[in-house]
Amino acid sequence: MRMTVSDEDLASQAALGDGGAFSLLLDRHYDRLFAFCFRLTGQRAEAEDLTQDICAALPAKLASYQKRSKVTTWLYRVAVNAAHDRRRRRATYIKASDGWGDWELARQDEMTAARANLDWLTAAMARLSDDLRDTLALVLDEVTHAEAAQILGISEGTVSWRISEAKKRLRAMKEMEEAE
Numbered sequence: 001m002r003m004t005v006s007d008e009d010l011a012s013q014a015a016l017g018d019g020g021a022f023s024l025l026l027d028r029h030y031d032r033l034f035a036f037c038f039r040l041t042g043q044r045a046e047a048e049d050l051t052q053d054i055c056a057a058l059p060a061k062l063a064s065y066q067k068r069s070k071v072t073t074w075l076y077r078v079a080v081n082a083a084h085d086r087r088r089r090r091a092t093y094i095k096a097s098d099g100w101g102d103w104e105l106a107r108q109d110e111m112t113a114a115r116a117n118l119d120w121l122t123a124a125m126a127r128l129s130d131d132l133r134d135t136l137a138l139v140l141d142e143v144t145h146a147e148a149a150q151i152l153g154i155s156e157g158t159v160s161w162r163i164s165e166a167k168k169r170l171r172a173m174k175e176m177e178e179a180e
Contacts, residue, residue, distance in 0.1 A: 007071035015062040022059060029075060030055070036076060040083040054082050124173050128166055135162040 005021075007028065013021035033054065038047035058078070065074055125133050138148040139159070149156040 008067050011062055011065050011071050011074075012067070014059070015065060022062075025071070026055060026058075029072065032072070033075060033079060036079055037083070040079065050079070050082060050086060053086070054079055057082070120174075121170070124170050125166075127173065128169060132162050132166040132169070135159055136166040139163055 005024070007025065010021045010025040010028075014025055030051070034047060034051045037050040037054070038044065041047045041050060061078055065071070125136060128136070135148060135152065138151060139145070143151070145156050145159045145163075148159045152159070
């Protein structure tokens with residue numbers, strides 16, 4: 001004759017660390033728990049996630065189980081609380097992320113505009129004379145006028161004049177393009 005262990009006894013043994021008791025308890029109630037989670041969420045994937053979260057937390061939660069109610073009643077309460085917690089977290093996440101989409105779109109637009117400006121500048125610099133392009137490239141790379149003069153073997157005043165001249169020509173190119 002086979003003796004059946006009650007759910008309550010299995011829960012008590014599982015709370016003490018008995019893995020076999022925990023496994024048997026899950027075997028008995030997993031499908032019911034999943035079906036209940038499905039009814040709570042209305043979505044299969046969400047129910048699967050919720051059920052897995054509950055099962056992962058169950059060993060620690062079993063310590064709070066007291067034999068005043070049936071295991072199934074207690075398990076339903078755990079599931080309801082887990083579903084509420086999940087909804088609260090989602091609402092908090094949605095509230096916190098609200099507006100980030102607009103921010104990200106603006107950031108992407110700024111990056112696209114900066115890329116376009118850099119592409120234009122690169123193409124426009126190619127139309128400058130070698131001396132103006134070399135000098136401007138150095139200064140745009142944050143080299144001081146004194147360092148640029150030393151690198152190019154010219155005076156610092158010449159570097160300043162070349163930068164001024166390059167700016168004038170770039171400005172004229174931009175104005176011509178915008179007028180077209």
